[in-house]
Amino acid sequence: MARPQCGAIRLRAAWRGEWVKLLTGGPGPAVPLLAGLLIVAGGVALGRDAVDPAQLRLLGVRLGQAAVAAAGVQILAGEYGSGLIRATLLAVPRRLDVLAVKAGLLTALVTPVAVLGVGVAVIGLSPDAGMLRAATTSVLHLILVALLGLGVAAVVRSSAAAIGIVLSLLFLMPMLLRMLPDPDWQRVLYRLTPATAVQAITTTVDNSVLPLSPWAALGVVAAWSVGALALGALLLHRRDG
Template identity: 80%
Template structure:
């Protein structure tokens, strides 16, 4: 039953459980040493990737946001490790004993991951495009890049919940992000190229950061972001289902 139909005691109990799960995940993240490493690495990759090349290009916005291609790998790793390492060490059993509602655990991890990635992405993207003319294309590319990075982190978390292995989850996500674009270029059938381009997150960064002649791309920027969101939501939904049904 929805919380607005539940009694005040039930709502209070749910809020207490959620608060406890959030605090537990945040404490684990900070004490595990990744609390500052991930956002700092992401910000550095985003800034360095763009500023190293300057803005002497037909599409200076896309050039400055080259770091998003690198940064998404760091974000994916953060999403995977925030859960998969607990399976590897056996800590997940203690986590589920402390927070028996498993969906609360996954939701808390997703919230903490978003709180970790979002400010670093805003900072890194903001500095990378500093000095460029703030027109609509720039704002769309910058905002879309931040959302893309958050969604990629959640995709990593969802895949980790499904496969429960750091190596397997990283292999799947990194293949989607970096190997798939190369495979797309090798496909001899242009129709299959177009289908995969439109249905996988492999080339979302290109669609999101292109601000010149982007009408020639098979997928628009917001459609590309929608594809990434669908993959992230699907991975999280499947991960939540398996987390609920499987033993730790």
């Protein structure tokens, strides 16, 4: 019975250390999160007379995902850039605890930002099932994108490289897929890229014409995020252990 207790104590200490670094170590992920909040909430004046007002109101989610991805990258890759990661790894002997605590901290930071930004964006709309689903999946999508940024940062350990990879996945992938000569492969791979998720999760009218349903599209983003975190955890354990 002692091991779980020791593990819990170890994680609590790591958790406190991450909060101390966040509060005393400069802006860190705070700047991109603030930018993300403003961008996501910026659609509040759109979509009043549109066929799909929720989709227009949530237009900021498409751009805001870049900001939360940058926050996810910065919370880990920023320490590699500054050299602070050496102190972090000395203070937390179990390398996987580092990633787990950072993922928890990132989720705790992004969740209220996403809820507030999306809530402001859709304020005044009729709270029907479609709007509530679009708002809920938008919040979950922003959290998952932030975790994707963290996972990629754990893999490449460079802020510039990690942000470049995540933004390519979120924005450039559809354009690259159009270069494929086989249209069948284009359709298959298009459904598997996280770049297609925003349109699916924010659309509340004629969802049947989309390549994936909203929840299936969110599942694709979740799979990318879990995969990136798993690979990052493996490399962190082997490379920095």
